[in-house]
Amino acid sequence: MEKFYQFLFEERTASKVVIFGLMITLLMLLLFLIKGSWNFSFSESIGEDKIGQFGDFVGGFVGTLFSLVGVILFYVSLKEQRADFRTNQDALENQLEAFQQQIKEFELQREELSETRKIFEQQTKTMKNQQFESSFYSLLNVFIDNRNRISALNLFKTVITNIEANSHISDYTPTIKSIYDSYFNEYMANRAELAMYFMSLYRLFKIIEECPHLDNSEKIYYHKIIRALISKDELLVLYYNYQSEFGKNPLPIALKYNYFKHLEVLSKVEFSKTFELNARESIEMNKTLSKVRNLVYSNLEKAKELSEDDIIEEIQLYDNIFIGIYISDIIEIRLIIKNKPSSIAGINESKFKNILTYILVDILYTSQFKKFDVAFLEESTTTTENQVIYNFKFETPDE
Template identity: 25%
Template sequence: MTDNNQESKIISKGLFWSIIFICILISGGILLLFFLNREYGCEYPVDNGLFGTYGDFIGGVVGTIVAFYSAFLLVKTLQSQENVNQSVIETNNQISIASGKELYNTLLEVFNNKFERFMTCYQNAIDNYVLEKNNELLTGRKAFEKIASEFICNDFNNNNDYLRRTQSAISEYVDFYSNNRLYLAVHFRMLYLLTSLVSTSGLETNDKVLYAKLIRGQLSESEMTMLRYNCHSEYGVKMQKFCNEFNLIKHLPVMQLLEFQEHYNNLKKVAKGENIKELIVGLDTMFITIRKYAKMVLDKDSQRNITYNGGKRYSIVMSVTEDRKKFTLELKKDCGAERRGGGTRLSSAEKALDCYDSSQLEQLFRDYLSDLFYASNFYLYNGKENVSKGNFSKNGDIITYTFVIEHEKRLALSSKQMAERGRNILES
């Protein structure tokens, strides 16, 4: 059916018979002129020269018409063939895309089956925890949370700078790991295999992110804390790559780190009548939001200034230079801010910050920035150093603490920003 339609587009029957009729008409007219006003007789010899002249004349006229028509048909044929080829290419592309999608869906289905099996093994590793405490038998995640809390609530006392404090806390974890190796080794080994499966799957980025979120959604706060120390230790070095790639500890509550125990104790001493858990959650939520904003200002296409409103008295301004090599955080405290009335209660974070004096507040944020830019990514993004003591200034009732982080290359808080640094984006 398609061939017939294509043929009719190339060869028009009306045009074809018109050409034939014109050629016959011209040939007939020439023959008529040949025979007019001539004498005929059998005794006369045939004039071959005259016949040849008339034949050449007829051939020249009719042949020219036929040649033009042949050229016309050739052009139409080539155009038709080009259209057919283009149609074949488009059809093949559609078939290729459809086949590629079908192949990818098959790959996704196979991977999903593997992921479910690995996830089951990971959950089984948690279910295998067993702890007998005070004549009470705990199993599964309850046992893990109890074991982890014994480490987190450890009486850790260290007055060194933040990085040395971190090393001491890691040493504490190594001892803890040795005492609980039976469960922790299997637990974190399965978590490593699960993240490795996603990272090397060959899936599209969006699907990888989805599966990574599924893994991250399984992690409790205690598990993120233990994962953080495990990656810092010799037992979890290989896990550092995947932990950074999938940002597994982005919601890590820093106030339950051993390095922050001094800040926790300072808060606990002052906030006697307050709900200490509420204040700790407020600080953790604030620091998680600051982490999010700091990462945003370091993105190559984002705004260079972001303000976090810490309540009626506090505000935090984060900014970066155009080349993203210098990050500045300004913590402003307005001691004269009116906080009575207004119908809005103080946030947990603001009430918590009120519990720290000036030197404690400066040290709290300095330690947090040291963790954010250096320790939390296992020193893989911006080197290994401490944030210098913040500059302090006072203008009336407003106290400003200024912290500056600089690097010879573009600062990074994500694996994406590290990849962009590798491609020399924003590098000068």
């Protein structure tokens, strides 16, 4: 049955039906002309009824065949259109697959280009680092040569010794000014040697800071290299130089990378000459003061991050001896002493309190290279039967 339908609805079947219809028409026309009862005379009229019968035959039989041909051809056309649609759909799907494949290839190319760019950037950075390190270590050798020449003259130690000898100690603020004046005289007397040392160190600072391809961690790394080369006496000379007008330019960089992190407070002239502690007392006090400094610095950093909350923290220094920091609009530090100990860090209570006062001023102001005035500090003492509380209230240092 399926084969019959396939045969019936084909273009060649329609052609055969058309030919068959034409043949029947011609055959009927011949028969009609030959066998029909025609009277061909001009005097008589044509038999219209006979022509009508012939037309009925052609219209009824042949017309039906041609109608069938039209149906067949319409169906064949629909089949071909459907096949064309299917072919076009397949072609479109193939094009879509090809397009998706191109997209994948483009993505792979993009990834490859991205990797190539990363490699190129890394190579470029490596080349820049090599160029930087070549310049940095060449300048570092110049700095070391200058330092070694000055060290051979024992100049750093001499400068500190002369500052101690020429400074007049009376009170904290005048002491600082006297030390700065003494340093100025020492610098001017040894300017030829010291200026070259400070200049080469400053150039090292600048070459690191102005290098555009170094990130912060890399800058810290190179500053640590420099910082590791600076001795205790050098650090003291640098400290007093940066407190003066001569150190105005390098000071922000030195503070940013914490160059004076390991400078012992009691090694500064203003403390060593004022309190004259022996070696054992200095060691013990430095341990204690390190705790105080960490307490103050950590809470000052915390206060920068908080906009409203007050800061309160207390730590224990020794048995029955505590120190606390309380930050709101002002900075208050309390030294709490219970049951009156015989000594604190190997020295008497009064001397410890005086050292603490100077240390707090140094931590909040002097070591931060900020100006201090005695009006910035308010001291008070609260005494009960079993404890003494020393209160130190400071104005918050300007940024």
